[in-house]
Amino acid sequence: MIEIDGSFGEGGGQILRSSIALSCITGKAVRITRIRANRPKPGLAPQHLKGIESAKMLCDAEVEGLKVRSMEVTFRPSDLKPKGLEIDIGTAGSVTLILQSILLPSILRGCRMKIRGGTDVKWAPTVDYFRNVTLKALSELGVRCNFEVITRGYYPKGGGEVVVETEESSLEGVDFNDFKDTKSKTVYGISHCSNLPDHVASRQAKSAERFLRKNGFESDIKLEVTKAYSTGSGITLWSGYKGGSALGEKGKRAENVGQESAMEIAKEMNSKAVFDRHIADQVMVFAALAKGKTSYTTSEITMHQKSNAYVIKQFFGDIIYFDGNRVVIEGVGLLG
Numbered sequence: 001m002i003e004i005d006g007s008f009g010e011g012g013g014q015i016l017r018s019s020i021a022l023s024c025i026t027g028k029a030v031r032i033t034r035i036r037a038n039r040p041k042p043g044l045a046p047q048h049l050k051g052i053e054s055a056k057m058l059c060d061a062e063v064e065g066l067k068v069r070s071m072e073v074t075f076r077p078s079d080l081k082p083k084g085l086e087i088d089i090g091t092a093g094s095v096t097l098i099l100q101s102i103l104l105p106s107i108l109r110g111c112r113m114k115i116r117g118g119t120d121v122k123w124a125p126t127v128d129y130f131r132n133v134t135l136k137a138l139s140e141l142g143v144r145c146n147f148e149v150i151t152r153g154y155y156p157k158g159g160g161e162v163v164v165e166t167e168e169s170s171l172e173g174v175d176f177n178d179f180k181d182t183k184s185k186t187v188y189g190i191s192h193c194s195n196l197p198d199h200v201a202s203r204q205a206k207s208a209e210r211f212l213r214k215n216g217f218e219s220d221i222k223l224e225v226t227k228a229y230s231t232g233s234g235i236t237l238w239s240g241y242k243g244g245s246a247l248g249e250k251g252k253r254a255e256n257v258g259q260e261s262a263m264e265i266a267k268e269m270n271s272k273a274v275f276d277r278h279i280a281d282q283v284m285v286f287a288a289l290a291k292g293k294t295s296y297t298t299s300e301i302t303m304h305q306k307s308n309a310y311v312i313k314q315f316f317g318d319i320i321y322f323d324g325n326r327v328v329i330e331g332v333g334l335l336g
């Protein structure tokens with residue numbers, strides 16, 4: 001049984017999702033204790049529970065401690081079979097965070113997943129970030145995944161829907177520092193709003209463009225105006241393996257939303273690293289299973305990366321090295 005101290009490092013939900021994903025794919029049982037111990041409301045929140053339930057369905061696991069606010073979970077996986085999953089988070093819980101538990105195990109045999117929840121919510125990759133940054137990096141490692149946003153879902157009602165189809169994939173380590181397009185000066189993006197006046201999306205985009213131009217970047221930002229189940233707005237920008245995003249809120253000017261996203265990506269683009277601070281934690285479990293070495297530089301070594309490194313160490317030993325802002329992962333080849 002692999003033992004994970006859920007309060008290690010960042011000590012948030014991600015350490016849990018990475019542990020569950022690695023348990024599913026290796027077939028090794030895992031016990032996670034002190035779950036989110038340092039958070040104001042410790043233990044499992046509904047969103048984390050949904051992630052574990054989804055993984056349980058994917059690999060017919062036996063699970064103990066599966067209830068809201070539980071601080072200890074034991075997960076014993078069984079067989080991973082190709083199947084279809086329908087997951088309804090019920091709230092605006094993030095669909096991309098659910099994927100942090102199940103995308104990795106899903107590539108062993110292939111899977112079709114329909115997930116309803118939040119597509120553009122705080123503290124999580126937006127669906128546009130996931131498609132254009134996360135999946136871009138993962139596809140270089142060999143992940144075969146088709147990702148479609150059917151409708152967006154904003155806080156608090158959610159109701160967004162994505163369809164994710166993965167195929168059996170074999171992963172190989174990559175030296176991301178070799179990639180030429182990471183030096184591009186063009187920023188791409190989508191500015192969107194639902195059930196709000198059209199000008200919200202265009203003002204967000206214009207403000208981001210203005211800021212980027214002033215800072216020496218070209219931009220190409222598309223507009224998306226819809227009438228979804230929930231109301232909201234947001235903008236996601238990306239270039240190479242870097243992103244920036246911001247969400248609208250009542251009383252927050254559209255110009256401020258646009259500028260916030262542009263400031264975030266401009267900061268990342270001004271760093272010499274090839275990865276932004278988020279993608280650097282999101283590729284780690286995939287690289288750990290690939291055949292051969294993966295390496296990249298990151299704009300910042302975050303607590304999320306340290307937490308993931310800790311989880312990976314409990315499963316596979318010392319296979320991750322941090323050297324300044326460079327990360328090297330010696331993949332164990334389980335999916336190679």
Ligand SMILES: Nc1ncnc2c1ncn2[C@@H]1O[C@H](COP(=O)(O)OP(=O)(O)OP(=O)(O)O)[C@@H](O)[C@H]1O
Binds near residue numbers: 010011012036243281
């Ligand atoms: N703006 C963003 N763009 C891209 N990725 C993001 C962004 N914000 C957060 N993430 C990613 O989302 C994940 C968040 O993990 P975290 O542990 O904080 O989640 P959580 O379940 O919300 O935890 P908790 O509620 O315990 O804080 C990380 O992989 C992080 O890189």
